[in-house]
Amino acid sequence: MYVPLSLGSLVLLGIAFAIRAIAAIRTQPSPQLPPGPKGLPLIGNLLQVPSRLVFLKFVEWSKEYGPLASYTVLGQPVVLISSAKAAGDILDRLSSKTSDRPRLIKLAYLTHSMEFAFANRGSFWRTQRRAAHESLNIRAAQKFQPIQEEESRIMVEDLLRHPDIDIAKHIYRHSSSIAWRVLYGHEAIDLRDDKAQVPSENFFEPLFSSAIPGGSIVDIFPFLQPLISRSRFLRRHSEAWYEKANTFFINAHTRPQVPVHLKHIFEVVYGGHASISANSHCGQSPDNDHRGARIPAFEDLEHLPQVEAIVKEILRWRPPTPTGVAHVAEEDIIYNNYLIPKGAVIIPNTWSICRDPSLYRDGDAFDPSRFLDEKGCIRKPPPDSHDDYLVFGHGRRICIGKSLAMNTLLIAVAQLLWAFDFHGVKGEQGNEIVPDPSAFWDNGVTVWPKPHQVRLVPRFPDLFERLKSAAT
Ligand code: HEM
Numbered sequence: 233m234y235v236p237l238s239l240g241s242l243v244l245l246g247i248a249f250a251i252r253a254i255a256a257i258r259t260q261p262s263p264q265l266p267p268g269p270k271g272l273p274l275i276g277n278l279l280q281v282p283s284r285l286v287f288l289k290f291v292e293w294s295k296e297y298g299p300l301a302s303y304t305v306l307g308q309p310v311v312l313i314s315s316a317k318a319a320g321d322i323l324d325r326l327s328s329k330t331s332d333r334p335r336l337i338k339l340a341y342l343t344h345s346m347e348f349a350f351a352n353r354g355s356f357w358r359t360q361r362r363a364a365h366e367s368l369n370i371r372a373a374q375k376f377q378p379i380q381e382e383e384s385r386i387m388v389e390d391l392l393r394h395p396d397i398d399i400a401k402h403i404y405r406h407s408s409s410i411a412w413r414v415l416y417g418h419e420a421i422d423l424r425d426d427k428a429q430v431p432s433e434n435f436f437e438p439l440f441s442s443a444i445p446g447g448s449i450v451d452i453f454p455f456l457q458p459l460i461s462r463s464r465f466l467r468r469h470s471e472a473w474y475e476k477a478n479t480f481f482i483n484a485h486t487r488p489q490v491p492v493h494l495k496h497i498f499e500v501v502y503g504g505h506a507s508i509s510a511n512s513h514c515g516q517s518p519d520n521d522h523r524g525a526r527i528p529a530f531e532d533l534e535h536l537p538q539v540e541a542i543v544k545e546i547l548r549w550r551p552p553t554p555t556g557v558a559h560v561a562e563e564d565i566i567y568n569n570y571l572i573p574k575g576a577v578i579i580p581n582t583w584s585i586c587r588d589p590s591l592y593r594d595g596d597a598f599d600p601s602r603f604l605d606e607k608g609c610i611r612k613p614p615p616d617s618h619d620d621y622l623v624f625g626h627g628r629r630i631c632i633g634k635s636l637a638m639n640t641l642l643i644a645v646a647q648l649l650w651a652f653d654f655h656g657v658k659g660e661q662g663n664e665i666v667p668d669p670s671a672f673w674d675n676g677v678t679v680w681p682k683p684h685q686v687r688l689v690p691r692f693p694d695l696f697e698r699l700k701s702a703a704t
Pocket of ligand 1: 361364368552559623625629
């Protein structure tokens with residue numbers, strides 16, 4: 233039955249709806265922090281957060297509490313993001329509100345606040361980031377390819393000549409030398425030069441271990457800051473580290489250079505090297521066409537989608553920065569009815585994000601073929617996967633050295649696989665010992681494999697000559 237409504241009754245109806253809506257809003261519980269482990273009064277979850285391999289705890293919590301979890305440390309809320317969609321929504325699409333960094337007091341002592349990767353989102357960070365972007369963006373990074381090709385070839389040659397030297401040392405020389413040449417325009421570093429001007433492998437340890445929220449006593453108990461700030465004695469270790477770092481960077485700038493490259497990029501970029509520690513013809517491997525006879529170059533990579541798939545899988549399966557770098561919410565954010573309060577630390581749980589089952593089936597398995605389609609070409613990356621390179625972080629803070637790092641890895645993997653077959657070393661019974669893929673070291677921010685041995689078998693009897701002819 234049709235009942236015509238007068239204007240007056242419509243207005244009354246409208247008011248009635250409005251009153252109900254307001255009442256409903258009033259009675260709705262206000263959004264809460266995402267779920268998480270129960271903590272203790274005052275200290276919250278402080279004792280449950282390990283200082284080493286913290287990502288393993290985050291993985292455990294993400295399995296228990298879902299893609300958005302939270303915990304508190306002495307009243308400081310920390311939100312853990314463990315899915316690619318939530319990371320995309322919160323850190324990419326809301327990046328105008330989530331691009332700040334936590335205040336890291338010890339790190340500020342170590343670096344005299346001159347470290348833009350961990351700086352607050354202010355004018356210092358903006359200027360440094362712009363300068364670094366100009367020199368390291370995807371197009372600019374191409375000019376370093378000749379250095380990267382040469383450095384990979386040097387690594388292959390060194391491995392051939394010095395199989396007795398620990399493989400980790402070869403890899404460290406390789407990534408340090410690229411940074412040394414690209415950023416400061418110096419000569420390649422020699423594997424046997426123990427007095428090389430670059431910092432030793434563990435030099436950045438204090439920096440990285442103080443780069444995780446709560447990574448030092450003064451960050452856990454910030455009320456100690458005035459005391460420490462006044463006392464040079466209490467800051468003596470930080471000051472000594474700063475002096476060493478400063479001397480290194482001044483030397484790096486002032487030593488004679490080959491050509492001048494990127495002197496203006498702030499030193500922090502150097503630290504990035506520590507993390508490194510298709511197309512129409514896709515589907516062809518280096519040895520099933522004419523290119524297989526010589527060491528691969530960048531121009532060959534478009535024909536080698538397997539190499540790109542392997543690099544993607546290495547970074548997905550064993551992300552070197554498994555807890556990313558923490559962001560901070562600059563205002564209250566409501567996400568899926570949960571509150572991420574202003575000032576909350578937001579941690580991208582990269583290890584879990586890289587295993588997000590909606591993107592990667594059987595995420596614990598190492599399977600580069602997941603990135604290839606039925607024709608052997610690189611598949612179209614799914615939404616929120618950052619072209620299947622989720623390891624480089626999010627939003628306005630995304631890694632500035634991404635292109636440099638990817639190119640370094642692509643050419644190194646291509647050349648190593650062209651040069652060698654990889655085997656485990658032989659055990660006493662003649663069996664092959666496969667290194668344990670879950671044996672890690674970490675320094676807070678980055679994770680790398682514990683020492684292990686690999687047996688490299690040259691794929692060509694005349695490998696050395698082939699390398700020599702590539703060098704000339
Ligand atoms: C495989 C190698 C690398 C990985 C996995 C990696 C990963 C990351 C991650 C996760 C972040 C934080 C992103 C975020 O906050 O969401 C980051 C930031 C950064 N990375 Fe890298 N990185 C690598 C190599 C490099 C290299 C080679 C450089 C320098 C040449 C570099 C320089 C930086 C800088 C300066 C930042 C700070 C950006 C900012 O706060 O604005 N990284 N990186």
